[in-house]
Amino acid sequence: MAPKILTKGLKISMALRTRFAPSPTGFLHIGGARTALFCHLHARAHGGTTVLRIEDTDRQRSSQEAVDAILEGMRWMGLTPDEGPFFQSAHHARHLEEAHRLLAEGKAYRCICSVEELDAMREEQRNKGIKPRYDGRCRDRDPAALGSAPSVIRFKTPQTGEVAWDDMIQGTIRFDNNELDDLILVRSDHSPTYNLAVVVDDHDMGITLVLRGEDHISNTPRQIHLLEALGYQRPQYAHMPLLHGADGAKLSKRHGAVSVLHYRESGFLPAAVNNYLVRLGWSHGDQEIFTMQELESLFDVRRLGRSATIFNMEKLLWLNGQHIRAAKPDDLVSELSWHLNRLGLTNPGQERLRTIIPHFQERCKTMVEMSEKCRFLLIDTIHHYDEEGVRRHVSPDLHRPLESLCTKLEALDESTWDHPSIEHTFKSVLEEFQLKMGKLAQPVRLALTGTTTSPGIHETLLLLGRAKAVSRLKAGLIFFHNALRTQAN
Numbered sequence: 001m002a003p004k005i006l007t008k009g010l011k012i013s014m015a016l017r018t019r020f021a022p023s024p025t026g027f028l029h030i031g032g033a034r035t036a037l038f039c040h041l042h043a044r045a046h047g048g049t050t051v052l053r054i055e056d057t058d059r060q061r062s063s064q065e066a067v068d069a070i071l072e073g074m075r076w077m078g079l080t081p082d083e084g085p086f087f088q089s090a091h092h093a094r095h096l097e098e099a100h101r102l103l104a105e106g107k108a109y110r111c112i113c114s115v116e117e118l119d120a121m122r123e124e125q126r127n128k129g130i131k132p133r134y135d136g137r138c139r140d141r142d143p144a145a146l147g148s149a150p151s152v153i154r155f156k157t158p159q160t161g162e163v164a165w166d167d168m169i170q171g172t173i174r175f176d177n178n179e180l181d182d183l184i185l186v187r188s189d190h191s192p193t194y195n196l197a198v199v200v201d202d203h204d205m206g207i208t209l210v211l212r213g214e215d216h217i218s219n220t221p222r223q224i225h226l227l228e229a230l231g232y233q234r235p236q237y238a239h240m241p242l243l244h245g246a247d248g249a250k251l252s253k254r255h256g257a258v259s260v261l262h263y264r265e266s267g268f269l270p271a272a273v274n275n276y277l278v279r280l281g282w283s284h285g286d287q288e289i290f291t292m293q294e295l296e297s298l299f300d301v302r303r304l305g306r307s308a309t310i311f312n313m314e315k316l317l318w319l320n321g322q323h324i325r326a327a328k329p330d331d332l333v334s335e336l337s338w339h340l341n342r343l344g345l346t347n348p349g350q351e352r353l354r355t356i357i358p359h360f361q362e363r364c365k366t367m368v369e370m371s372e373k374c375r376f377l378l379i380d381t382i383h384h385y386d387e388e389g390v391r392r393h394v395s396p397d398l399h400r401p402l403e404s405l406c407t408k409l410e411a412l413d414e415s416t417w418d419h420p421s422i423e424h425t426f427k428s429v430l431e432e433f434q435l436k437m438g439k440l441a442q443p444v445r446l447a448l449t450g451t452t453t454s455p456g457i458h459e460t461l462l463l464l465g466r467a468k469a470v471s472r473l474k475a476g477l478i479f480f481h482n483a484l485r486t487q488a489n
């Protein structure tokens, strides 16, 4: 049971406990991740506890691979639960125990209807224009007369009246009980159904807030009846609007409903993904950019809008760029390391990455971009020069200035390899040969990086270090010389 806080005999509130309860039948996609995020944030902002429950009762469709992918996705997003993961399948006996208690108390019954009989019943209802539902024909059978016939256990759902709850997001929701039929609690193979397992587990884990997608709204009246029959306390419910694509359709793969780890591979930062998911339907003044710490103190599901939210990849990309820009270099080290590793580049270590990162933060919308842009700093030699760049920026009259720059840079002492000395040297070559900055900078950049884009040319030289810069300029001179000869022929 959840601990109760008692003050002078007055129960003021139950400590908030919320859970994320994914079924491990696939990866953690962006919609599921949003549920996990909201559970986490609401709990953090209200002094609550988060529980992770893996709902693996469907043994056919559940897999360890999916469990691992869910855990990894949550870890990446920074949503490590306070408790769990717990596995629902481990509570099998407890689910059955509660179903049998209901049976013994006359609140549930054995149903021996065969599949054929149920099909015929539904067919008849359809023909009469009635919504197909179980008609309760086994409710009043004498249990003693059933013998060992194969059976399921059904719940005696109240047949009159209504059930209602105050949803923290949707407002009051009501269902007429006559819309609900007697739901199966235990199948004929003795496996508990979703509704039974969820209700028993939520109770046993002391869950006080059930936060989930609005696709579960139709389960809630059934779960409320069930928990009342079992004598449990009712948790609060909050059903989140689902995500939709720009075309209004429910979010699917083509809209970006892919694994959150796919977002990692595409170079998104967890802070940006979290920020974006929260801003879909939640706001705090007109602030757009939130750190995780801010969200962990400000978020409240009660302030979520009710309408479906549109997932917009462009906006996410923009936000990612903003987060990259605003991040402390330290906070980008681990994500950049991960991407460098994927590119097969040798990681130069934390210290070096911390130095490199600030030179790229302004220029990148994704971490993939950053890893590609700083690649030239992490490889030994340039093997490929941008052909178009060489054609456009290299000409025979640049050979002597480049050579001169190379000699002058080489003459600098390692200890004076700093911004002012590099700038001074560069300037002296420009003056000596009466050249404009752009004319010399691009061929130098091509020699140093193989490309025509990099941080400022002085910065690029500085970052490379004297030895590497000079050897690349030398190699570039040879390459350009040969390229010009080939062009001439």
Ligand code: GLU
Pocket: 021, 022, 023, 055, 198, 211, 212, 216
């Ligand atoms: N396991 C269910 C799902 O993945 C969630 C159940 C719930 O949150 O009550 O959809």
